[in-house]
Amino acid sequence: MTLPLQEEEPNSTLPNIPERSLRSLLTDEDLDGLIAFFDLLSASESLRAVTQLSAKERDHLITILPSEIAAELVEEAPNEVAVDLVERLEADKAAEIMDTLGSDLQADVIGEMDQEEAEAILAEMTSEHAQDVRRLAAYDDDTAGGLMIAEVFTFRQSDSISQVLLQLASEEEEDERLRGQHPYVIDEDNKPIGVVSLRSLITSRRSASLSSIMVPAVTVLVSTPLDDLVDLFDKHSFLGLPVVEADGSLAGVVSRSAVEEALHERSEMQSLKRQGIVGDELRSMPLLLRSRRRLSWLSANIVLNIIAASVISAYEETLAAVIAIAIFLPMVSDMSGCSGNQAVGVSMRELTLGLVTSRDVFRVWLKEASIGIVNGIVLGLLIGMVAWIWKGNAYLGLVIGLALAINTVIAVSIGGIVPILLKRFGQDPAVASGPLLTTVTDMAGFFLVLSLAAFFMPQLLGA
Amino acid sequence: MTLPLQEEEPNSTLPNIPERSLRSLLTDEDLDGLIAFFDLLSASESLRAVTQLSAKERDHLITILPSEIAAELVEEAPNEVAVDLVERLEADKAAEIMDTLGSDLQADVIGEMDQEEAEAILAEMTSEHAQDVRRLAAYDDDTAGGLMIAEVFTFRQSDSISQVLLQLASEEEEDERLRGQHPYVIDEDNKPIGVVSLRSLITSRRSASLSSIMVPAVTVLVSTPLDDLVDLFDKHSFLGLPVVEADGSLAGVVSRSAVEEALHERSEMQSLKRQGIVGDELRSMPLLLRSRRRLSWLSANIVLNIIAASVISAYEETLAAVIAIAIFLPMVSDMSGCSGNQAVGVSMRELTLGLVTSRDVFRVWLKEASIGIVNGIVLGLLIGMVAWIWKGNAYLGLVIGLALAINTVIAVSIGGIVPILLKRFGQDPAVASGPLLTTVTDMAGFFLVLSLAAFFMPQLLGA
Numbered sequence: 001m002t003l004p005l006q007e008e009e010p011n012s013t014l015p016n017i018p019e020r021s022l023r024s025l026l027t028d029e030d031l032d033g034l035i036a037f038f039d040l041l042s043a044s045e046s047l048r049a050v051t052q053l054s055a056k057e058r059d060h061l062i063t064i065l066p067s068e069i070a071a072e073l074v075e076e077a078p079n080e081v082a083v084d085l086v087e088r089l090e091a092d093k094a095a096e097i098m099d100t101l102g103s104d105l106q107a108d109v110i111g112e113m114d115q116e117e118a119e120a121i122l123a124e125m126t127s128e129h130a131q132d133v134r135r136l137a138a139y140d141d142d143t144a145g146g147l148m149i150a151e152v153f154t155f156r157q158s159d160s161i162s163q164v165l166l167q168l169a170s171e172e173e174e175d176e177r178l179r180g181q182h183p184y185v186i187d188e189d190n191k192p193i194g195v196v197s198l199r200s201l202i203t204s205r206r207s208a209s210l211s212s213i214m215v216p217a218v219t220v221l222v223s224t225p226l227d228d229l230v231d232l233f234d235k236h237s238f239l240g241l242p243v244v245e246a247d248g249s250l251a252g253v254v255s256r257s258a259v260e261e262a263l264h265e266r267s268e269m270q271s272l273k274r275q276g277i278v279g280d281e282l283r284s285m286p287l288l289l290r291s292r293r294r295l296s297w298l299s300a301n302i303v304l305n306i307i308a309a310s311v312i313s314a315y316e317e318t319l320a321a322v323i324a325i326a327i328f329l330p331m332v333s334d335m336s337g338c339s340g341n342q343a344v345g346v347s348m349r350e351l352t353l354g355l356v357t358s359r360d361v362f363r364v365w366l367k368e369a370s371i372g373i374v375n376g377i378v379l380g381l382l383i384g385m386v387a388w389i390w391k392g393n394a395y396l397g398l399v400i401g402l403a404l405a406i407n408t409v410i411a412v413s414i415g416g417i418v419p420i421l422l423k424r425f426g427q428d429p430a431v432a433s434g435p436l437l438t439t440v441t442d443m444a445g446f447f448l449v450l451s452l453a454a455f456f457m458p459q460l461l462g463a
Numbered sequence: 464m465t466l467p468l469q470e471e472e473p474n475s476t477l478p479n480i481p482e483r484s485l486r487s488l489l490t491d492e493d494l495d496g497l498i499a500f501f502d503l504l505s506a507s508e509s510l511r512a513v514t515q516l517s518a519k520e521r522d523h524l525i526t527i528l529p530s531e532i533a534a535e536l537v538e539e540a541p542n543e544v545a546v547d548l549v550e551r552l553e554a555d556k557a558a559e560i561m562d563t564l565g566s567d568l569q570a571d572v573i574g575e576m577d578q579e580e581a582e583a584i585l586a587e588m589t590s591e592h593a594q595d596v597r598r599l600a601a602y603d604d605d606t607a608g609g610l611m612i613a614e615v616f617t618f619r620q621s622d623s624i625s626q627v628l629l630q631l632a633s634e635e636e637e638d639e640r641l642r643g644q645h646p647y648v649i650d651e652d653n654k655p656i657g658v659v660s661l662r663s664l665i666t667s668r669r670s671a672s673l674s675s676i677m678v679p680a681v682t683v684l685v686s687t688p689l690d691d692l693v694d695l696f697d698k699h700s701f702l703g704l705p706v707v708e709a710d711g712s713l714a715g716v717v718s719r720s721a722v723e724e725a726l727h728e729r730s731e732m733q734s735l736k737r738q739g740i741v742g743d744e745l746r747s748m749p750l751l752l753r754s755r756r757r758l759s760w761l762s763a764n765i766v767l768n769i770i771a772a773s774v775i776s777a778y779e780e781t782l783a784a785v786i787a788i789a790i791f792l793p794m795v796s797d798m799s800g801c802s803g804n805q806a807v808g809v810s811m812r813e814l815t816l817g818l819v820t821s822r823d824v825f826r827v828w829l830k831e832a833s834i835g836i837v838n839g840i841v842l843g844l845l846i847g848m849v850a851w852i853w854k855g856n857a858y859l860g861l862v863i864g865l866a867l868a869i870n871t872v873i874a875v876s877i878g879g880i881v882p883i884l885l886k887r888f889g890q891d892p893a894v895a896s897g898p899l900l901t902t903v904t905d906m907a908g909f910f911l912v913l914s915l916a917a918f919f920m921p922q923l924l925g926a
Contacts, residue, residue, distance in 0.1 A: 008685050008740060041695050042694045042698060043694070043698055044694060044697065044816065044818075047817075047818065048817055048819070049821070052826070057600070063921075078816065084685035097661075102917045104653040124701055139676070165666070166664050168665055169659070198631070199734075202628050202631055202665070203628070224792055231505045231506070231507060234507065234539065235506055256720065257719065257720070257723065260720065260724070260727065261723070263727060264723065264726060264727040265682070267727065267730060267731050268730050268812065269732075271733075271734030271737075272729075272807070272809075273813060274734075274807045281809050281812075282809070282818065283809065283813065283826075283827065284811060285834055287837065290834055291837040291838055291841075294802070294805050294834070295841055295842070296836060297801075297841070298798065298801055298802060298805075298838065298842060299799065299845065301797075301801055302798065302842070302846060302849075305793075305794045305797055305798060306796075306849060308793075309790045309794050310789065312789060312790045313853075316787070316789075316790075319615060319786055319789050320783070320786045323782055323786070324779070326775060326779075326782050326792070327772045327776050327791040328772065329792070330772065330792060330796060330905065330909075331768045331769070331771075331772050333793060334764075334793075334901070334905075335761065335765065335768060336857070338760075338764055339761060342757050342760075342761075345734070345746050346736045346745070346746065349735060349744075349745075350538055352731070353541065353745075354510075354511055355507075355510065355511050355514055355745065355746075355747075356511075357511070357747075361778060363515070363746075367746045367750075370748060370750055371754050371757070374750065374754045375754055375757060375758055376750070378754075378758055379761060379765070380763075381766060381767055382762065384764070390776075411889045414635075435633065438797070442793065442797075450715045455540075
């Protein structure tokens, strides 16, 4: 191992290898060239190059690549892409690649496949691995069971320290996955009864038995949800926690980094869901699948838009009389929609940080309403003056400004509390908050502008 | 340590302690009660309780709490809240709390304070800590220098294995922070020349010198950006990497978990920035600060909205002739805005995953345009039929449907490539993509509907 990064400019990137060269290496079936190609690139660069191949080329590539390199690509890929890389391969080749992955990733990939493909691959995998995968794939994604790995570093009470040290020092590939785990002590029923600290391992006599130095282990149930795991790892400095079944038997170990990664992924998914991107869309997926997924959200949006637009429809006479109002209708609904979305964003963040709960609805509403009054007055004055100057009609300015001011208060109030209420009633606030908010702010905005215009009609026409 | 979580129901929460009780404990200055209160709550629950106190109560609480408990609150808090907890304290109390934090957190908190307050606190801190903080606070947040801790587990070549083991087994508070680090070997110029694996530490003679078992260390520069660190930790299984100054001397260690946390934070910030929430807004901050921050984004939005609305203004005659058009104007611009935002979301995700770079603009455009054509046709047909049936005018349906179809293609094309282009030109795609996209889709939507309406005017009026 040399010191590559110290010698380079911090921003220097790897040699810029065009995708064409991967394609030509593949056409020539130049295996050494392909190995050298992936050796040069970082994991994410490698994956990027592979996702730009056609599905057929990708299958060909994975089939001829050595399993370890293929496994590295699968490891780097988001789950959906990982499945795509493996599922069309012959079952034995797929099983060969799967066998080299960690049990958590095996379960994630197998869990996303069709039943039939999954069974074909499991049949070809090492029976021990296949058994672990079946077990792990049954747990929910965002629980300790779904996040743990099945490989655990276990010993008996009667084992000695030197036995642990011997296995710590082992060069076996399988043992690699145990790195960073503490040695756990289990009883004859496979129940974890203790954990051994590195410190006591190093400072005690090598012939001492583990029972003399172990301390009781903190364990979590397979059903423990992600949020509780985050709290636990926040509170303690453990690198991993043993996970137990309902009967207390050891099922696996959930690591701090698996929990952090799941948290990161969830927050990314939430931000995408708010735009109606559900289920890890990547551009390497088939067009019609992506199109259908996006449409399912957009077409629900049409209905909401029609409901909001029906408010305008009810006031066609007012509009016909003062056509200038039409210019400001979208502006009022859009501006207050933005204000409301800011409140949604802050609530989502505070929910994630655990700073608000459903008990705080009133407090949040009070805070948001105050900000809505301040910002509503400022924005209402600004846009009211624009309308006045633009159309030379003070009453038009009054109508538009007043409507925006009131609608801003409505929008931030709803934006602030809707995510909290949705969460209380077991709905996903990331998906539903946005469309709900937009519909209400559009309807209220149109209604306020048009009914104020109807009220001030004589002045609007007289000026 | 007992087995608390194994005994409880997985979803059982901690005893529901009302905030009033914290307030009354505080009024009574019941120190034992306060300590018991925070002992019962998880870190995030504690923080939530504290953020609901008034600023004055908060200062009082932090002043009377033992420094270790206060430090736990500061550690759990987002940076902005951490500063708020510390900055109004007497300098000596603040310094006492700061001294118990890790150097990375010390630097983050001090870095956010006013110069004057920071200096007052630094003057009261242990001089060694103060020196580290001054050094760390100078680095950019999202670089190895900004993410590293200054506490490093260093040895000389001539040191023996037993000296390392002795320090590993030390119970000193300061040494706690070194847990999970590998022992690094430095030369007389403080340059890292090697790293010692746990395996060789355990399996070699205790009298052996480190020079006989160390391997060369992979190092990163203080200026190495977060993205490169993510790649490195992806590629290797290191728990930490030594960070060096430009001259090669050891500056600190950046840990895998610090990098993962920074990545998580960045993706959350990006999702908030897209709604114009800049700078970690929390509802515990002062109203006018929050209001000003939100307004700064909203008022830029007014200008963009006026530009878009001026398109409507240019077609007032067309609108006056066919007033029903006004109903569909916001619908067309809103629907295509949503489609465009989906494309922005996918591009942001692919940028984060490293699956697209600025070289892929054309490929991304092609992929998005295809989805735009499919979805444009579907949505255009849907909304065209709605318009036709609603207003009984087939030409109205044609105008609205055609406008939405074309505008959907425009919106997804722009939404897909704008984040990539912004990133290429060194702008933050999270902040600018949304407003840019909305303005263009609004303008194009209004223009398409109104100019198509002007073109089909005879048919629209004749039907």
